[in-house]
Amino acid sequence: xxxxxxxxxxxxxxxxxxxxxxxxxxxxxxxxxxxxxxxxxxxxxxxxxxxxxxxxxxxxxxxxxxxxxxxxxxxxxxxxxxxxxxxxxxxxxxxxxxxxxxxxxxxxxxxxxxxxxxxxxxxxxxxxxxxxxxxxxxxxxxxxxxxxxxxxxxxxxxxxxxxxxxxxxxxxxxxxxxxxxxxxxxxxxxxxxxxxxxxxxxxxxxxxxxxxxxxxxxxxxxxxxxxxxxxx
Ligand code: CA
Numbered sequence: 167x168x169x170x171x172x173x174x175x176x177x178x179x180x181x182x183x184x185x186x187x188x189x190x191x192x193x194x195x196x197x198x199x200x201x202x203x204x205x206x207x208x209x210x211x212x213x214x215x216x217x218x219x220x221x222x223x224x225x226x227x228x229x230x231x232x233x234x235x236x237x238x239x240x241x242x243x244x245x246x247x248x249x250x251x252x253x254x255x256x257x258x259x260x261x262x263x264x265x266x267x268x269x270x271x272x273x274x275x276x277x278x279x280x281x282x283x284x285x286x287x288x289x290x291x292x293x294x295x296x297x298x299x300x301x302x303x304x305x306x307x308x309x310x311x312x313x314x315x316x317x318x319x320x321x322x323x324x325x326x327x328x329x330x331x332x333x334x335x336x337x338x339x340x341x342x343x344x345x346x347x348x349x350x351x352x353x354x355x356x357x358x359x360x361x362x363x364x365x366x367x368x369x370x371x372x373x374x375x376x377x378x379x380x381x382x383x384x385x386x387x388x389x390x391x392x393x394x395x396x397x398x
Contacts, residue, residue: 201225
């Protein structure tokens with residue numbers, strides 16, 4: 167079953183941008199253009215996470231957040247607020263009324279996706295039934311399975327841990343040292359170029375002919391899992 171995200175945002179262009187990017191990442195998205203419609207949708211459809219704009223006509227984002235936290239059946243709903251740049255006091259108030267995180271406008275779709283995944287992960291700490299998806303790749307952590315575009319992918323244990331590390335932190339660039347710490351563990355002495363060897367194996371395993379390589383090499387920095395290779 168797809169994770170259902172409700173978006174309450176009055177800017178139509180932003181709704182479409184977010185909807186497109188979240189659906190591409192495998193989420194189901196519904197949207198409301200104002201606070202009243204949003205509250206109605208919240209009560210009838212049971213979303214897994216709410217992305218909530220601060221400035222809304224009729225009922226403000228902050229008021230919606232406050233109402234959600236007062237309702238027993240919505241109290242645990244994860245909420246990410248969208249706020250304007252520089253309004254530090256607002257952001258603090260948002261967290262005070264119970265938002266789980268905030269994203270500052272303007273934001274990149276991949277940043278929002280990363281925040282959503284992080285908040286969902288915190289909301290479901292069991293992790294056993296967890297499914298990670300990014301850029302056409304799906305990782306079933308419980309079954310230890312990886313699928314890309316419908317194709318089963320066989321990975322060695324190190325490649326599996328490496329891919330999982332990236333999938334949990336999409337878009338971020340990691341140095342070889344950080345990857346060694348995160349994937350191999352600090353205690354082990356492993357040469358830095360070991361990372362390159364496993365990255366090469368991982369690429370070979372996940373990329374079929376003609377498929378875009380989702381692992382970006384960042385010159386003199388490291389590697390990132392990133393489906394927006396052109397943003398520098
Ligand atoms: Ca707005």
